[in-house]
Amino acid sequence: MAQAQAPIVHPPLEGAQLVIGTIAVSLAVFMNVLDTSIANVSIPSISGDLGVSSDQGTWVITSFAVANAISVPLTGWLTERIGQVRLFMASIVLFVISSWMCGLAPTLPFLLASRVFQGAVAGPMIPLSQTLLLASYPRAKAPMALSMWAMTTLIAPVAGPILGGWISDNISWPWIFYVNIPVGVIAAAATWAIFRDRDSAIRKAPIDTVGLALLITWVGSLQVMLDKGKDLDWFSSTTIVVLALTAIIAFAFFVVWELTADHPVVDLSLFKLRNFTGGTVALSIGYGLYFGNLVLLPLWLQTDLGYTATDAGIVMAPVGLFAILLSPVTGKVLPRTDPRYIATASFLVFALCFWMRSRYTTGVDTFALTVPTLIQGIAMAGFFIPLVSITLSGLPGNRIPAASGLSNFVRIMCGGIGTSIFQTAWDHRSILHHTRLVTQANPYNPTFDATVQQMNQLGLSQQQAFGLFNSMATQQAAQLGVNDLFYISAGIFIALIALIWITKPERSHGGDAGAAASAAH
Structure with missing residues (x-):
C-alpha cells in the first residue's frame, strides 16, 4: 500500500480567481441540485413520448435518486484515491455526458440507465463544492463562501419544477437535460482554469x-x-x-x-463528534421538513385548488428573494456571532411560516399563499450556512470531504424520507377528515338537510346534491389534512432547536466556518 503524502497547503484565492472559482463551483452545484427536481413535472411528457405509463415514468426520478444517494457518502473515500479537484472535474464532465445521453434516450431503459449514470457521477459534486469553496477563501471570509454555496442549494429545488414545466410545455422534454450541457461546460472550463494546481494529497487505501x-x-x-x-x-x-x-x-x-x-468506505466515526452529529441531524431533519413541504404545497395547489404547474411554481418562487438577498448578510455576520443563534432564529421563522400556512382555508387567495413563502426566504438564509459551519467545526482538512459527503448523504436521505412521509400522511389525514365530514351527511342533521334543500331549489337533483356535497367534503378534507401537516412541521422545527444547542462550535478568529476553512487549506 502506498504511503500517504504530506498534506498539501494552498493559499486562499484572490481577486478575479476567487470570483471565477466561486461562480464555477456554484454553477456546478446549481446544475446538480436542479436535476433532482426538474424532471418531476415532466414525467407525463416523458412517459407519453416514450410510450410508457406514468408509473413507469416515475423511475426516471427514482433511478437518479438511488444512484445519487449511494455515491454521495463515497466522496471522502474517492477523494483520498483520486484527489478532490480531479474528482470534482470528473463529476462535472461525466454529468454533462450523462445529461446528453438522457436527452438522446430513444427508450425508457436507455433513459433509466443514463439517469443511474447521471446520479452516480453527481454524488461527489455537492460535498466537494463545499470543500473547494472553504479552501479558496481566507479564514475570515469562509462564512461568505458558505453563503454562496447555500444560495445555489436553496434556489435550485424551487427553480427546477418551474423550469422543467416551462421547457416541457414550450419546447420538448429532452431539453430539461440538454440545458445542463452549456452550464456544465462553462463550470468545467472555469474549474480547471482555477483549481487544477490546487489538488489534495492522494492515498491509495484498499477498496472496502x-x-x-x-x-x-x-x-x-x-x-x-x-x-x-x-x-x-x-x-x-x-x-x-x-x-x-x-x-x-x-x-x-x-x-x-x-x-x-x-x-x-464511509467514516461513521464522525458521529462520535458532538458538533458533527448535532449539526448533521438538525440540518437533515430540518431539510426533510422543508423538502417534504416543498413537494406537498404545489401538489395541494394543483390537485385541490385548480392551479397549473406553472402557477404553483410561481407561488413558490418568492422563497428565493430573501434567501438570495440575506445569505451574503448571514455570511458577513457569522464570524462575529455564535452560529447557534442564527440557526435558532432560522428555525423559529420556519415554525412561524408553517403555523401561518396551517391557518389556510379552501378560499385562500394568492396573496395569503405568497406571504409565508416570502418570509420563508428569511429562514432559508440562516439555515444551511450556520449548520454547515457547526457540522464542520474543528475538523482537520483531510476529514472535511468525508464529513461533508456523509452529512450531505444524511440530508438527501431525509429529504426523500420527508417527501414520502408527507405524501402518505396527507392521504391518511385527508381520508380521516373526509370520513368525519361525511358522517354529518344524514337526514337527521338539520344543517345538511337545509343545504341539500337549497341545492334542490337551484335545480340540482337529490343525487347531484349529494355528489356536490361529497366533492366539497373531499376538498375540505384535503385542506384540513394539509393544515395538520403544516402545524406538525411548525412544532417539529421548535423541537429541533434543542438539537442545535447540544453542539459546542469551536471559536476562532474567523468563526466556526473559518476554522473549517483554515483546516481545508
Missing part, C-alpha cells in the same frame, strides 16, 4: 468491497421503498416488506462492518 456492497444494498432498497411505497400501498405490498427488511438487515451489517473495518 464488503462495505460498498452493503451500502449499495441498504441505500438502494430504502430509496426504492420510499419512492414506490405510496404507489404500492406501503406494507400491504410484499415488495415493500421485502425491501424494508433488506434495508434494515443490510444497514445493521453495514454499521457494524464500517465501525470495525481498517479502511471503511
Whole structure:
C-alpha cells in the first residue's frame, strides 16, 4: 500500500480567481441540485413520448435518486484515491455526458440507465463544492463562501419544477437535460482554469468491497421503498416488506462492518463528534421538513385548488428573494456571532411560516399563499450556512470531504424520507377528515338537510346534491389534512432547536466556518 503524502497547503484565492472559482463551483452545484427536481413535472411528457405509463415514468426520478444517494457518502473515500479537484472535474464532465445521453434516450431503459449514470457521477459534486469553496477563501471570509454555496442549494429545488414545466410545455422534454450541457461546460472550463494546481494529497487505501456492497444494498432498497411505497400501498405490498427488511438487515451489517473495518468506505466515526452529529441531524431533519413541504404545497395547489404547474411554481418562487438577498448578510455576520443563534432564529421563522400556512382555508387567495413563502426566504438564509459551519467545526482538512459527503448523504436521505412521509400522511389525514365530514351527511342533521334543500331549489337533483356535497367534503378534507401537516412541521422545527444547542462550535478568529476553512487549506 502506498504511503500517504504530506498534506498539501494552498493559499486562499484572490481577486478575479476567487470570483471565477466561486461562480464555477456554484454553477456546478446549481446544475446538480436542479436535476433532482426538474424532471418531476415532466414525467407525463416523458412517459407519453416514450410510450410508457406514468408509473413507469416515475423511475426516471427514482433511478437518479438511488444512484445519487449511494455515491454521495463515497466522496471522502474517492477523494483520498483520486484527489478532490480531479474528482470534482470528473463529476462535472461525466454529468454533462450523462445529461446528453438522457436527452438522446430513444427508450425508457436507455433513459433509466443514463439517469443511474447521471446520479452516480453527481454524488461527489455537492460535498466537494463545499470543500473547494472553504479552501479558496481566507479564514475570515469562509462564512461568505458558505453563503454562496447555500444560495445555489436553496434556489435550485424551487427553480427546477418551474423550469422543467416551462421547457416541457414550450419546447420538448429532452431539453430539461440538454440545458445542463452549456452550464456544465462553462463550470468545467472555469474549474480547471482555477483549481487544477490546487489538488489534495492522494492515498491509495484498499477498496472496502464488503462495505460498498452493503451500502449499495441498504441505500438502494430504502430509496426504492420510499419512492414506490405510496404507489404500492406501503406494507400491504410484499415488495415493500421485502425491501424494508433488506434495508434494515443490510444497514445493521453495514454499521457494524464500517465501525470495525481498517479502511471503511464511509467514516461513521464522525458521529462520535458532538458538533458533527448535532449539526448533521438538525440540518437533515430540518431539510426533510422543508423538502417534504416543498413537494406537498404545489401538489395541494394543483390537485385541490385548480392551479397549473406553472402557477404553483410561481407561488413558490418568492422563497428565493430573501434567501438570495440575506445569505451574503448571514455570511458577513457569522464570524462575529455564535452560529447557534442564527440557526435558532432560522428555525423559529420556519415554525412561524408553517403555523401561518396551517391557518389556510379552501378560499385562500394568492396573496395569503405568497406571504409565508416570502418570509420563508428569511429562514432559508440562516439555515444551511450556520449548520454547515457547526457540522464542520474543528475538523482537520483531510476529514472535511468525508464529513461533508456523509452529512450531505444524511440530508438527501431525509429529504426523500420527508417527501414520502408527507405524501402518505396527507392521504391518511385527508381520508380521516373526509370520513368525519361525511358522517354529518344524514337526514337527521338539520344543517345538511337545509343545504341539500337549497341545492334542490337551484335545480340540482337529490343525487347531484349529494355528489356536490361529497366533492366539497373531499376538498375540505384535503385542506384540513394539509393544515395538520403544516402545524406538525411548525412544532417539529421548535423541537429541533434543542438539537442545535447540544453542539459546542469551536471559536476562532474567523468563526466556526473559518476554522473549517483554515483546516481545508
